[in-house]
Amino acid sequence: MSATSSVRRTFSGAQPTGQLHLGNYLGAIRNWVHEQSQYESYFCVVDLHALTIPQDPRELHAATLRTAALYIASGIDPDRATVFVQSHVGAHAESTWLLNCLTPMNWLERMIQYKEKAVKLGEDVNIGLFDYPVLMASDILLYQPHVVPVGEDQKQHLELARDIARRFNDRFGETFRLPEPLIRKEGARVMSLQDGTTKMSKSDPSDLSRINLLDTADDIRNKIKRAKTDAVLGLTFDPARPECYNLLTIYQILSGESPEAIESQFAGVGFGKFKPLLTEVVVEFLKPIQTRYREVTAEPGHLEAILRDGAIRAGQVAGETLGNVRQKLGLLAPL
Ligand code: TYM
Numbered sequence: 001m002s003a004t005s006s007v008r009r010t011f012s013g014a015q016p017t018g019q020l021h022l023g024n025y026l027g028a029i030r031n032w033v034h035e036q037s038q039y040e041s042y043f044c045v046v047d048l049h050a051l052t053i054p055q056d057p058r059e060l061h062a063a064t065l066r067t068a069a070l071y072i073a074s075g076i077d078p079d080r081a082t083v084f085v086q087s088h089v090g091a092h093a094e095s096t097w098l099l100n101c102l103t104p105m106n107w108l109e110r111m112i113q114y115k116e117k118a119v120k121l122g123e124d125v126n127i128g129l130f131d132y133p134v135l136m137a138s139d140i141l142l143y144q145p146h147v148v149p150v151g152e153d154q155k156q157h158l159e160l161a162r163d164i165a166r167r168f169n170d171r172f173g174e175t176f177r178l179p180e181p182l183i184r185k186e187g188a189r190v191m192s193l194q195d196g197t198t199k200m201s202k203s204d205p206s207d208l209s210r211i212n213l214l215d216t217a218d219d220i221r222n223k224i225k226r227a228k229t230d231a232v233l234g235l236t237f238d239p240a241r242p243e244c245y246n247l248l249t250i251y252q253i254l255s256g257e258s259p260e261a262i263e264s265q266f267a268g269v270g271f272g273k274f275k276p277l278l279t280e281v282v283v284e285f286l287k288p289i290q291t292r293y294r295e296v297t298a299e300p301g302h303l304e305a306i307l308r309d310g311a312i313r314a315g316q317v318a319g320e321t322l323g324n325v326r327q328k329l330g331l332l333a334p335l
Pocket of ligand 1: 013014023025026028046136148150151152153154157188189190200
């Protein structure tokens, strides 16, 4: 393993598709913010992953910058953590080819997200979508991280990354660290506002299903007002009431109050009373993130400088691992 492997590292990323939403924040980004003080951290905007479904080039370009700016606005400190764009570090794509040649097709055929997306896309399924988890394994393994903070939906992809790493190590000698998923229970699976049984997602056709980090107070009010609920009086953390459970969980994490305190506060209350309070908590919570976002994007060249610097730092670490992999596989070093 790399000479610096005694440093505890973390790696994670999000796709620049659409807008980052409360699910991304609660399931992943707020944990990254926490982790950056304990780990040498790498946070990537995974633009190559975004290409696995059709993208408008101009929107992809804008969303890549917006996503990086939202990392910083959410509290990622570029002096502590390395923030970069995946396609700026060529090692990710090269490593994917090398790991492809080691990964059985049937490991990928089992991937739940692939199967779900393939059903939606029909004939538009491309090889990239199938190969998506191997690119994700490359992202991770190149940085030799100890932990990978993600939401619940990425668990299977992380298991695959571990399986690929194990297979490589078995065949070619100890090379990759096996990373541990870091999935915090609270917020690991934030659900759609329109259906408490499906997760909040950037790709949901209805914008009413999610609260985007950059939504205005009016948007948020409207979305919460129209959020699906049930007819039971008294709000409880009851998994059998998925919409109620989801809204209370969002309230709990953002307000910092305990579930017990929340249940007793809302014991005799219906959603009509609760929704305006939830709206206020969400609006207040997002305000500083939105202010910081405007600051980060207002300063010309600031974000670009962070990403340039990030790509250099990330490229060094990834390049070291890739060099080792190439050598282990027997590829002739460039002459
Ligand atoms: P992406 O872009 O879908 O989501 C980014 C992060 O947000 C989490 N997340 C959620 N958490 C809770 N509730 C939700 N409703 C919710 N929706 C999304 C995701 O679990 C993720 O942690 N394949 C990844 C991106 C990726 C990656 C990586 C992640 C590429 N390479 C390497 C970690 C390490 C993805 O599509 O995330």
